[in-house]
Each structure stands twice: as C-alpha cells, then as structure tokens.
Amino acid sequence: MKYRSTGKDAPAVTVSEAIRNGLAPDGGLYVPERFPAFQTRDFARVVTLPEVGRILLEPFFEGDPLQPELPAICQDAFSFPIPLRPVNGRKGVSVIELFHGPTAAFKDVGARFLAACLERLEQQEQDTLKVLVATSGDTGGAVAAAFHRRPGIEVKVLYPAGMVSPRQEQQLTCWGDNIHAFRVAGAFDDCQRLVKAALASEALTAECRLTSANSISIGRLLPQAVYYAAASLWHWREHGKRLSLIIPTGNLGNAVAAVWARATGLPVGTITLATNANKVIPDYLSGGDWQPRQSLATLASAMDVGNPSNMARLQDLHPDFSELAASVDAFAVSDEQIRRQIRTDYSEHGELWCPHTATAAHVADHHYDFSAGPVAIVATAHPAKFETVIEPLIGETIPVPPALANLFDLPSHADDLGTEPEAFFAVLRST
Ligand SMILES: *Cc1c(COP(=O)(O)O)cnc(C)c1O
Numbered sequence: 348m349k350y351r352s353t354g355k356d357a358p359a360v361t362v363s364e365a366i367r368n369g370l371a372p373d374g375g376l377y378v379p380e381r382f383p384a385f386q387t388r389d390f391a392r393v394v395t396l397p398e399v400g401r402i403l404l405e406p407f408f409e410g411d412p413l414q415p416e417l418p419a420i421c422q423d424a425f426s427f428p429i430p431l432r433p434v435n436g437r438k439g440v441s442v443i444e445l446f447h448g449p450t451a452a453f454k455d456v457g458a459r460f461l462a463a464c465l466e467r468l469e470q471q472e473q474d475t476l477k478v479l480v481a482t483s484g485d486t487g488g489a490v491a492a493a494f495h496r497r498p499g500i501e502v503k504v505l506y507p508a509g510m511v512s513p514r515q516e517q518q519l520t521c522w523g524d525n526i527h528a529f530r531v532a533g534a535f536d537d538c539q540r541l542v543k544a545a546l547a548s549e550a551l552t553a554e555c556r557l558t559s560a561n562s563i564s565i566g567r568l569l570p571q572a573v574y575y576a577a578a579s580l581w582h583w584r585e586h587g588k589r590l591s592l593i594i595p596t597g598n599l600g601n602a603v604a605a606v607w608a609r610a611t612g613l614p615v616g617t618i619t620l621a622t623n624a625n626k627v628i629p630d631y632l633s634g635g636d637w638q639p640r641q642s643l644a645t646l647a648s649a650m651d652v653g654n655p656s657n658m659a660r661l662q663d664l665h666p667d668f669s670e671l672a673a674s675v676d677a678f679a680v681s682d683e684q685i686r687r688q689i690r691t692d693y694s695e696h697g698e699l700w701c702p703h704t705a706t707a708a709h710v711a712d713h714h715y716d717f718s719a720g721p722v723a724i725v726a727t728a729h730p731a732k733f734e735t736v737i738e739p740l741i742g743e744t745i746p747v748p749p750a751l752a753n754l755f756d757l758p759s760h761a762d763d764l765g766t767e768p769e770a771f772f773a774v775l776r777s778t
Pocket of ligand 1: 452486649728
C-alpha cells in the first residue's frame with residue numbers, strides 16, 4: 348500500500364515514510380491510495396482490539412518494513428479497554444468510551460500507536476530523534492505519556508504559559524526522562540510557529556533529527572479507525588444492524604478515521620459531526636463555502652479549531668461536493684447547550700459527560716434521525732479532565748480515575764522559553 352498527498356504534488360510513499368514525514372513535502376496530508384474491502388466475516392471470532400487492529404491495518408501496512416511488526420505494534424498501542432455500552436435513559440443510544448488510556452482522552456490511542464511505530468523505525472538509527480509537539484492542552488499530554496522512556500526518542504512539548512488548566516499542565520510536565528516540557532511566553536500559535544520554524548530550518552535539521560507528532564500524522568489517524576471498526580463489529584454481532592456514530596469534532600481527525608473505517612466496508616451507518624460554536628464545518632456542509640476563520644474559545648476547548656485541517660482528507664475521498672455533503676452530517680452546539688446537556692443528563696440519568704462529549708449527546712437528543720437506526724455517541728475525554736467546567740454545573744466533585752490521579756502526584760518541571768526561534772533552536776542543539 349502506498350500513500351499519496353492530498354496536495355497531489357509529492358511522490359507516493361510507504362506507511363513508514365508517511366509516518367516519518369508527518370506532512371507531505373508539498374504541504375498536503377497523506378492518504379491511502381485505495382481502501383481495502385472487508386466483510387464482517389473477515390473478523391469472525393475476533394474479540395480483542397489488538398486483533399481487530401492487526402486485521403484491519405494489515406493491508407495499510409502491506410509492503411512496508413513495519414508490516415511484520417504490526418501485531419506487536421497493535422498489542423503495544425491498544426493496551427486499554429474501549430467499551431461500547433448503552434447510555435442510561437436513552438433507547439437506541441450507546442456510547443464508545445475512548446478515555447480509559449493514560450491521559451484519559453482519545454488522543455492516547457493515536458499517540459501510543461505513533462510512538463510504537465516510531466520506536467521500531469528508530470531501532471536502526473544512531474542519533475536520537477527529537478519529536479516536537481505544540482499543544483493547547485490534550486495532545487501534548489497524550490504524546491508525552493506515549494513516548495515516555497521509549498529508547499532513541501526525545502520529546503519536546505511546547506505549551507502556552509497560563510493558558511492550559513492546572514491539571515493539563517501537570518500532565519505535560521510530570522514525566523522527566525526523555526520528555527522535556529517548555530512553558531512558552533506566548534499563545535498556542537507561538538508554540539506552533541516555533542515547531543514549524545524548527546522543522547523548516549535547513550541548518551537545524553542538518554544538525555539534529557527532528558519530526559513532529561501533530562494530529563495530521565497518518566500514524567495517529569489509522570489506529571483511530573480500529574475502535575470504530577471494533578464497535579461496529581460488536582454491535583453487528585449483537586443486533587445485526589449497522590451502528591451510526593455521532594463524533595465530537597474539532598480538527599476532524601477522529602471523524603475522518605470513522606469515515607475511513609466505513610470506507611473499508613465495516614458496518615458503520617451514518618456519521619454525524621458535533622462541533623462547538625466553531626462551526627466552519629456545518630456551515631460548509633449546508634451549502635456554504637469553505638471558510639476557515641479565527642477560532643472562538645468555548646467550553647469544549649479541545650475542539651476550538653477555526654481551520655479543520657483534515658477536511659482536505661474528506662474532500663480528497665469525495666471530490667464531488669454533493670457526495671461529500673451526503674457522507675456526513677454536522678451540527679454546531681453552543682456553550683449554553685453544552686452546559687444544559689451536562690446538567691440534565693447528570694441529574695436525570697446519572698450520565699456525566701466531558702464538555703466535548705456533551706456536544707455529541709446534544710446532537711443525539713436534538714438532531715439525530717433515529718430512522719437511520721441505533722447510534723453511538725463518542726466520549727472523547729473523561730469528565731475529570733474538565734472539572735473546572737463541570738463541577739460548578741453539577742455542584743459535586745468528580746472522582747479522578749486512578750491513572751490520572753497517579754500523574755497528579757508526580758513532581759513537575761518545565762523550562763521557560765521565549766517566542767524567538769533562535770533560543771529554541773539553541774536548546775534543540777544542546778540537549
Ligand atoms: C482533540 C479532541 C477532540 C477533537 O478531535 P479532532 O480529531 O480534532 O476532531 C475532541 N475531544 C477531545 C477531548 C479532544 O482532546
């Protein structure tokens with residue numbers, strides 16, 4: 348299997364080259380040249396996530412040096428449960444819980460898979476690989492956790508000073524060893540600019556081996572298709588029906604993975620995107636132009652994206668607009684609707700959602716067409732990660748899951764960094 352760029356101006360590469368490159372040299376995103384065709388019986392007797400991953404991803408790794416390692420990579424990456432369970436008080440609605448990983452958000456899945464791939468690709472290399480990641484909160488923690496103590500790899504996490512929550516900051520700064528956190532005197536955009544400047548500097552990249560772990564990496568996207576494949580298979584076995592999905596969406600990475608899972612023939616039904624007030628996607632799908640804008644700050648902060656970069660992958664799969672618009676639905680959810688959803692679902696049904704998951708729960712209640720069959724909302728993070736939003740709404744303290752609580756007890760350390768690229772380059776040269 349080869350991967351080509353959505354930019355259409357870069358050579359096709361194998362999966363490990365696509366993983367190493369991150370972005371294609373023409374600035375496009377890597378997509379598989381074709382999708383394998385599966386039937387549910389290809390997964391007969393399969394009961395674990397690593398097994399689903401091995402079968403689903405085998406064709407995507409065909410002909411690649413990592414192919415023989417795929418079973419071990421899946422074992423390594425899918426190391427925590429991803430349950431599908433019915434939602435209390437709602438007929439025909441279930442939830443896929445993606446938050447049982449080390450940092451309690453779905454990004455753990457992609458980050459662990461990417462780390463498992465890069466660790467194996469690095470085994471033949473002499474020099475350390477430096478993985479750069481700019482984060483506004485969740486991504487950096489997941490990447491740090493996933494790469495912690497992997498040999499041959501160092502991680503540099505850049506986050507904006509004073510703009511991540513105390514619990515998020517702890518998840519970025521508690522690791523030590525090969526993980527190095529930088530508190531940048533600027534905004535998230537400044538962090539991202541520093542990472543881009545480093546990767547673009549020929550002088551620097553001649554001296555140290557650098558890559559990034561941002562969300563457009565195909566090494567993060569492919570494994571996300573695995574949990575949708577698994578959920579749809581479990582549902583198919585029990586009910587003989589396709590499972591539709593409602594996915595909290597920001598940069599569209601999680602949702603594109605679902606579209607890809609369906610493109611391989613798995614029994615996924617309709618796919619509905621739930622955004623926060625950043626509604627570039629719903630506006631576009633309802634017949635407007637593609638108009639990226641400045642992002643707005645909302646309660647579902649990990650979805651505050653004004654220019655969802657993975658739209659390029661959806662457009663590549665459906666070059667015809669009417670086909671694209673038929674492939675997914677999308678609805679925007681306001682902060683007030685998020686608050687109300689969290690309050691009422693907790694008081695009436697004992698269901699507690701993080702603000703991102705609450706957008707999907709709102710869409711299930713107000714927009715989903717149940718004639719399309721049963722639906723699963725996707726829970727992208729544990730509510731305890733967003734206690735500052737949720738606790739005032741419900742008037743209670745949220746118990747912290749043990750894995751997260753352990754991180755809160757570790758000592759933390761970050762170095763201060765300005766927004767001048769040269770200072771960052773000097774650090775990269777010397778550490
Ligand atoms: C990143 C994130 C999202 C958005 O996912 P995309 O792949 O960017 O659409 C939703 N919820 C949580 C908790 C996240 O961390």
